[in-house]
Amino acid sequence: MARLPRGLHERLVTRRLERELEALESHLRADTTALRNADAADRLAFHLSRVVERAIEALDEEDRASLGAELARRLIAELAQSGKLAEFAVEQPLSPPHSLRAINAALPDGRAEEIPQPLIPLLDTTLLTNAPGEPSVGHQLLAEVASADRIDLVMAFIRRTGVRPLREVLRQHVAAGRRLRVLTTVYTGSTEADALDLLLDLGAEVRVSYDTTGTRLHAKAWLFHRESGFSTAYVGSSNLTQSAQVSGLEWNVRVSEARNRGVIEKLAAVFESYWQQADFEPYDRDRFEGATRQERPTLTLHLPPTEIRLEPFQERLLEQIALARDEGRHRNLLVSATGTGKTVMAAVDFARLRSRLPRARLLFIAHREELLTQAQATFAHALRDPSFGERWVRGDRPTQ
Numbered sequence: 001m002a003r004l005p006r007g008l009h010e011r012l013v014t015r016r017l018e019r020e021l022e023a024l025e026s027h028l029r030a031d032t033t034a035l036r037n038a039d040a041a042d043r044l045a046f047h048l049s050r051v052v053e054r055a056i057e058a059l060d061e062e063d064r065a066s067l068g069a070e071l072a073r074r075l076i077a078e079l080a081q082s083g084k085l086a087e088f089a090v091e092q093p094l095s096p097p098h099s100l101r102a103i104n105a106a107l108p109d110g111r112a113e114e115i116p117q118p119l120i121p122l123l124d125t126t127l128l129t130n131a132p133g134e135p136s137v138g139h140q141l142l143a144e145v146a147s148a149d150r151i152d153l154v155m156a157f158i159r160r161t162g163v164r165p166l167r168e169v170l171r172q173h174v175a176a177g178r179r180l181r182v183l184t185t186v187y188t189g190s191t192e193a194d195a196l197d198l199l200l201d202l203g204a205e206v207r208v209s210y211d212t213t214g215t216r217l218h219a220k221a222w223l224f225h226r227e228s229g230f231s232t233a234y235v236g237s238s239n240l241t242q243s244a245q246v247s248g249l250e251w252n253v254r255v256s257e258a259r260n261r262g263v264i265e266k267l268a269a270v271f272e273s274y275w276q277q278a279d280f281e282p283y284d285r286d287r288f289e290g291a292t293r294q295e296r297p298t299l300t301l302h303l304p305p306t307e308i309r310l311e312p313f314q315e316r317l318l319e320q321i322a323l324a325r326d327e328g329r330h331r332n333l334l335v336s337a338t339g340t341g342k343t344v345m346a347a348v349d350f351a352r353l354r355s356r357l358p359r360a361r362l363l364f365i366a367h368r369e370e371l372l373t374q375a376q377a378t379f380a381h382a383l384r385d386p387s388f389g390e391r392w393v394r395g396d397r398p399t400q
Contacts, residue, residue, distance in 0.1 A: 004028075012047040069097035103228070116146040122230040125259050128252045137238050137252045138165060138245030141222060144232060145169040148224035150179040152271045153240075156218045157190040158182075161242035163198050174203030183274055185209045185217040186291045192394055193292070195240070196283050206283040207275065210291045220252075223267050231257040231264050293396075308382050314345050321349060343375050347382035354383070362389075369393050 004020050006028060011017060013032060021030045035043060052075070056068040073092040080089035104112040119140055120126060128137045145151065146169060163170075174180050182204050184191050196206050209217050222234040236252030238244040257264040274280055281287070310318070317334055324332050336342050346364070354360045364379070366372050372391055380388040390398040 012043055014047075065097050066095070069093045069095060116143065118147065118232065119143045120232075120254055122226075122232065123256055123258050124254070125256045126254050128234075128236070128250075128254060130246065130248060130250050136246045137234065137236075137250060138242075140254065141234065141245070142166060142169055144222070144224045144234075145173050147226065148173065148178065149227050150181075150225045152181050152183075152223040152225070152268070152275075154183040154217070154219050154221050154271055154274065155240045156185055156187060156220060157239040157241065158184050158195045158199075159190075159192050159239075159241040160195045160198060162240035162245055163195050165242070165245070167198065167202065170199075170204070171202045180204040181271075181275060182206045183209070183217070183271070183280055186288065187216050187218065189292045189394065190239075191292070193285050193288050196288065197285065200283065207280040208283050208288060208291075209280050210287075211279050221267060221271075223264070223271060225268070226257075229257065231268075233257075233264055233267050235267070304381060307384070308344060308348060310345070310348060311341070314341055314348075318345055318349055318352075322352075343378050344382070347375075347379045350379065351382045364389075 004024060012035070013021070021032075024030060052071070055071065056064060059067045073095075076088055076092045079085045080087075101117070102115050104115060107113055119135055120143075128134070128140060130136045142165065145166070151170075151173065170180060180199075180203065182196075182199055184196070184206070186208065191208075196208075199206055220236060220239055224232045226232075233255045234252050235255065236250060238248065238250040238252050244250055255263050255267075317336065321332050321334060324330075334342065334345065336345070350360070350362055362379075364372070364375050366375060369391075372393055376389045376391065380386055390396070390400060392398055
C-alpha cells in the first residue's frame with residue numbers, strides 16, 4: 001500500500017482511505033472535516049464517477065460497453081429503490097448501449113441536415129499548444145462554428161490575418177440568423193480597424209473598450225453557446241491573429257460545459273456584464289482610429305554620431321545602378337544575399353538621388369512591421385534626418 005504524502009488533499013474518506021490514515025507515519029497528522037450539505041452533490045458524484053470509471057476500465061475491452069452499461073443500469077436501479085429517487089429509473093441506458101450524436105432539422109428535400117462535429121469531442125476539456133503534429137487552435141475554432149447557436153468573443157487584439165481564415169464560416173453562422181458578439185480594445189494600438197470592419201461586414205456586433213488606463217482588457221476567449229447543453233469555450237493566450245491561431249507557441253484550454261458547467265456559466269456571465277458596461281462602445285471607425293493613434297507608441301529615432309560608410313562591393317553595386325540610370329534605365333533590381341546590407345544600399349542610393357532630385361519620393365515595402373521600423377531608422381541615419389518617413393502599417397496612415 002502506497003504511503004499517503006504530506007500536503008493538501010481534497011478526497012472523500014472511504015474505508016480504504018481510513019485504513020491508510022490509520023497507518024500514517026508517526027510524524028504525520030490527518031486533518032479531516034465533515035462533508036458540508038452544500039458540497040455533497042458535487043463531492044459524492046465526483047467520487048462515484050471515479051469509482052465507476054475505474055470499474056469499467058477494469059472490464060475486458062471487447063465487452064466493456066455492454067458490461068459497463070449493465071453496471072450503470074444496476075446502479076441506477078438501486079437509486080430508484082428509494083421512493084424519493086424513483087424518477088431516476090428512466091436514466092438507465094438501453095441495451096445495447098447507444099450515444100446520441102445530434103438532432104438534425106429536415107431540409108426542404110426531406111433529407112436531414114448534417115451538423116459538422118468539432119474535432120474535439122463535446123465532452124472533452126483539453127489543452128491546445130499549436131505543437132507540431134497537433135491540430136492548431138485555428139483549425140479547432142473553424143470546426144466549432146457550424147454547430148454553435150451563438151458565439152461570444154472577447155479578444156484583446158484582432159487582426160485581419162486572424163479573421164480571414166474564419167470569414168466564410170462566420171458569415172454562414174450569421175446568415176443563418178445566429179448571433180456573433182465581439183468585444184475588443186484599443187490597448188497598445190494592436191487591433192486593426194480593417195479587421196473590425198470585416199467583422200461588421202460579416203454581420204457581427206462589435207463593441208470596443210477605450211479605457212487603457214485603469215482596467216485594460218487583455219482577455220482572449222471564445223464561447224460557443226449550444227442550446228443542447230454542450231457549449232464549449234476556448235480560454236488562453238491566443239489573440240485573433242494568424243500567428244497566434246496557427247504557429248505561435250500558445251496555450252489555450254478548451255472547456256466543455258458537460259464537464260465544467262460552472263466555468264462556462266461564469267464565462268457567459270462575465271462576458272454579458274462586459275457587454276452591458278458603458279466602457280464598451282459600439283464600434284465606430286473614426287472614433288476607433290483616433291483612439292488607436294493616441295494609444296500606439298510614437299516611434300523615436302536616434303541618429304548615431306557617425307555617417308554610413310559603404311563596403312567596396314556595395315559601392316560597386318550602386319555604381320552599376322547609377323550607370324543604368326545614366327543610360328535611361330530607371331526600373332532596376334538589385335539582388336544581394338541576406339545580410340549584405342541591401343537596406344543600407346537602398347538608403348544611401350536614395351540619399352544621393354534626393355541631393356539631385358529634391359522632390360524625390362520613396363515607397364519602402366516589407367512583409368513585417370519590425371522590418372519597416374528597422375528600415376526607417378536606416379534611412380533616417382543615411383539622410384541625417386530623425387523625422388524621416390511615415391509608416392503605413394496597422395492603424396498608422398501617412399499624413400504628409
